[in-house]
Amino acid sequence: MTEPNAFAGIRVLDLGTFWAGPYLGSLLGALGADVLKVEGPRRPDGFRFVAAFPQQGSRWYEMSGLFQATNLNKRGMTLDLGTDAGRAVFERLLGGADIVIENFSPRVIEQFGFGYPAISAVNPRIVMVRMPGYGLEGSWREFVGFGNSFEYAGGLGWITGDPDGPPLGPGGYADPLVAMHAMLAVIAALRDRERTGRGQLIELVQAEVVAAMTAEPVIQYALAGEVLGRTGARSEEFAPQGVYPCRGEDEWLALTVRDDAEWTRLVRIVGEPQGLPAEQLATLAGRRAAHDSIDRWLSDWTRDRDPAGTADLLQAAGIPAAKVLTPAGMYHDPQVTATGYYQALEHPLTGVRRYPGWPFRFGSGSGVRLAHRFRSPLLGEHNEEILRESLGMNPEEIDELRHRGVISERILGVEEEHDGGDT
Amino acid sequence: MVEGPLGGMRVVEIGQDIAVPYAGRLLRLLGAEVCKIEPPAGDRLRRYAPSGSTAGVGGLFRYLNAGKSSVALDPSRPDGRAVAAGLCANADVVLVDEGLGAVPGVAADVAEGAGTVVRLLDFGAGGPYATWQASELVVQAAAGWVSPRGRVEGDPVPVGGRLGEYAAGTYLAVAGLTGRRSRADESPVRVVVDRMSAVFNTVAYDMLRRETLVELGYVQTRYTAYIPGPMRCQDGMVAVNCLTGQHWNDLCSLLGVPEYADRYVEMRYDQGDMEAFYAAVRPWFAATTVVDAVEICQAFRVPAAPITTGATAPDLPPFRERGFFVPAPDGAVHPGPPFRLRDVPAEPLGPAPTLVDGRTR
Known part of the structure; x- marks a missing residue:
């Protein structure tokens, strides 16, 4: 070395x-x-x-x-x-x-x-x-x-x-x-x-x-007169994207659906969202418009699930997802441990x-x-x-x-x- | 041509979006010559605006890539790959994103002939997450940046502004220069940085804090909060964050609530009634302007700062007085260099490159 x-x-x-x-x-x-x-x-x-x-x-x-x-x-x-x-x-x-x-x-x-x-x-x-x-x-x-x-x-x-x-x-x-x-x-x-x-x-x-x-807000204001605000966990580019409650105290899952194909795979795993028209949710614009409803549907699914196992399940389907790491879990995180951090x-x-x-x-x-x-x-x-x-x-x-x-x-x-x- | 301490150093960056381009920007600001390799349609940031509308399209691209040269290549064509390999062979440092910002079809093996090559991966070359799919949110979540910051009852949220990408880019640039510096015997240097480790490296210290807190029986649910936090003033918001017991003591004195002065640990670690504290001090802030609140707190050596927006940040006195934000060729306003070397003043970088077919170079 x-x-x-x-x-x-x-x-x-x-x-x-x-x-x-x-x-x-x-x-x-x-x-x-x-x-x-x-x-x-x-x-x-x-x-x-x-x-x-x-x-x-x-x-x-x-x-x-x-x-x-x-x-x-x-x-x-x-x-x-x-x-x-x-x-x-x-x-x-x-x-x-x-x-x-x-x-x-x-x-x-x-x-x-x-x-x-x-x-x-x-x-x-x-x-x-x-x-x-x-x-x-x-x-x-x-x-x-x-x-x-x-x-x-x-x-x-x-x-x-x-x-x-x-x-x-x-x-x-x-x-x-x-x-x-x-x-x-x-x-x-x-x-x-x-x-x-x-x-x-x-x-x-x-x-x-x-x-x-943090250049983007200043640039956007100068070019478009728009004051960028807070978006929580959501994204302009992807939907759904969010952080969802899981089983246990302070246990959460983060996931991002980057395109229509990933959405199709997510639905295959979770099941069809009831009351939401499938054709609307097939596009980014439609999913963005229905984001609140999608969040409720996903929260209902994650609430009794283990976040790490669910992340593995979604990742196996090629969908970006991870358990939200908190300080209490930092010593035991499998990736950090495996890579000798x-x-x-x-x-x-x-x-x-x-x-x-x-x-x-x-x-x-x-x-x-x-x-x-x-x-x-x-x-x-x-x-x-x-x-x-x-x-x-x-x-x-x-x-x-x-x-x-x-x-x-x-x-x-x-x-x-x-x-x-x-x- | 900007002269600088890295003058004469040639850098090739292969990566879209923020991380690799920010690394390249930092090296460019120090005087390196930076050439981008883009896909045929160009870096996707060329077509991006944060609000999803057409206003401001490409603004961030032009900030991150000012003063660089660029070639657009189709790596599936032999001539495209040959141009890329040729550029890398003549480079001192090559930065390659093989994760979120990858240029499709171009990996580090195109840079076999380069002296120092730094690869950026999402989760690392090994470990159970090595093949995981990523997004900015998912990387932040896996690495500890998504938390119920500042609120006991709040849902977790990520750090805004895709800061994780800037963090990765910063570590990437450090790896590139460190690798170049360590190359004493002219043998190739290969370095790997991953996004998760770059983000985790800024937050892993929390567990050391937590370890002690748990040993001593304290709890901290607002575990990234420095009290009292954001406060609403007469004309805007101010952030007052006490890092030490002394800060807290002084703040309580100036706010006229001495009964809280000796209770920093109790209040910070969820053993005190913060709502009662807020109720007692909100009227003071509501009756005070941001400028006055900051000046009064600072007179007591209490860390206080205005909460700036994209509209107000350039007017913050230290930025304005030091000319930190500068006009850009496209009519935008750009932050200046984040470091100032007094003997080598930074010069304007000029415009970002237009999209040019690399085979015509």
């Missing part, structure tokens, strides 16, 4: 927080980069406090599965960039770095004195990735947000949901997609550096990424957990799934290793940093900073 080495020899300073920034670092690490996760000893990555609770013990900030999953393939260190000593250490690390990642509100990194001009003055070969919510400039520069906010601001929330219901935020899926857009720009900038010898600033505005993937890794405090893999397979045929290289770091776990090996610091110097609270292997001021827990 060649793919894990695509970024061998590349060092990343990952200041990312929550999802979008850290996820980029995790992929670079999986592909061979040496990724140093840099966190504040008093203000570590906020994802440590999501899906983690104080009742998990004094080191609950190490327990979050979300933090762990988005920080695989990295070494971890702490550094208080609010101190002169912390900034001095970071400057020295910049000297040997290729990529810097950050996705704070823009003022944060600049207050530390590490905007792009300062970073490039230390090391002009660095590619710096900044992921503000709404831009490094402009009247919304300091506005906060996360994936859900950007999905609404970028137009995706408005077109998600039922026609007679409210807009519904998709759920923050923008974060990993923002990271993947950043990955493209990083690879391009590294290629550019091979020619010019210089790094550069990449600005990835998270709301803009969502808007780039999850990767089990052992964490010293939470034991073995199965983490999401990557959707890439390399090699001929189906190939080998890109793997994670190692587990996520504990807070400051590699402080000594990094400071000693990368900067040549001796134990006394490192102890002095620890004594002054510039580095730490435990969160400092946790009672004051994070007394509420969350997720």
Whole structure:
């Protein structure tokens, strides 16, 4: 396999927080980069406090599965960039770095004195990735947000949901997609550096990424003056299409009939819909006009059925259908399990957990799934290793940093900073 | 010719609709030269309008394919296949949809001579779903994107706007560039991406959250909801989504309902009376404009954003001030590049290609 080495020899300073920034670092690490996760000893990555609770013990900030999953393939260190000593250490690390990642509100990194001009003055070969919510400039520069906010601001929330219901935020899926857009720009900038010898600033505005993937409503309004709304699960191109209740709690089946031949096969399986003229339902237009009645007919059929078995039955007839996957079923999904999507890794405090893999397979045929290289770091776990090996610091110097609270292997001021827990 | 960091890189895309063309668009924006291979009648998106009427036909095609070249080929004819193979042999990266957006009769084997070939499948090359038929809805359902998002009693709905196709296209483009970069010894690189994994990769983290919640005895039926969610204002809608307990605490303070301030976990995980909360705060939003609601929430560092539509998104201050949306040659408005490389400013891509018979090239 060649793919894990695509970024061998590349060092990343990952200041990312929550999802979008850290996820980029995790992929670079999986592909061979040496990724140093840099966190504040008093203000570590906020994802440590999501899906983690104080009742998990004094080191609950190490327990979050979300933090762990988005920080695989990295070494971890702490550094208080609010101190002169912390900034001095970071400057020295910049000297040997290729990529810097950050996705704070823009003022944060600049207050530390590490905007792009300062970073490039230390090391002009660095590619710096900044992921503000709404831009490094402009009247919304300091506005906060996360994936859900950007999905609404970028137009995706408005077109998600039922026609007679409210807009519904998709759920923050923008974060990993923002990271993947950043990955493209990083690879391009590294290629550019091979020619010019210089790094550069990449600005990835998270709301803009969502808007780039939600182009259709804006285009349609510009061309036709039409404001696209919500269509629920229905489609302009196919009918019937919908999500139907099945036997059991929160059990559903999704299906799409793409053409008249599939409709004929569906009727052969389900039986003729009573009270609906067959000739009308033989065409897309007729089925669209009778969609409500068709939905009731299909719901009556699915209500006492097992969704997985019904999906198999319909798929055997060449009709697209699937059981609706919920979080409760994600560990047991037959396709995900069979294709080796999850990767089990052992964490010293939470034991073995199965983490999401990557959707890439390399090699001929189906190939080998890109793997994670190692587990996520504990807070400051590699402080000594990094400071000693990368900067040549001796134990006394490192102890002095620890004594002054510039580095730490435990969160400092946790009672004051994070007394509420969350997720 | 757009100069960019990928200048000199040749990409061939074989795929209709959204996923492969979006991948090609992303690489084109970074400076690659992108050539489409279309069926004789052209990419079906050329004939598509979202409302099913004639208004806006082909608008999305022109956005996704701006600045590319194109050839239309009949792969059942030897000369058609030879042209396709020749284009691929000269390409650095070939992107091939063998699923929902396949060009009939053209699979990855036409690109045997290319350096990096990325195949896009619907459910993967193996596993029990490998031969399954797909649609955007069915892929989203199988991969975890169809859920009763945000509502306890609501029926499941997919994410709108065919986002799954954009997700697949994004991962496809990453696979193409990663594959190209890993090709140090000039041996062929072959990569497979599938739609289900691409979508699942964005949501699989929910099970890690759920695992902890179950262990600690919490329930979360609104499992993609960040409370309080969409709120109706005097002149439109605003989304207020609290990611942390601190956000919630601050929101309750500014709304004048401090009695809820310390109850984030309880409210989020179905142990509190959200209806009573909504009844208490709806009047504040109803009496406030969207602009004021967003500014007041943001002053408290609470994530709040207007809920934009196709009509209003281009006027959102950050988009307008940064000139993100740009006029298109066909009179439409297009989103700009989703990334900005400061040393290599993006230039207009120009029009999408007209349909040209590849054999005449």
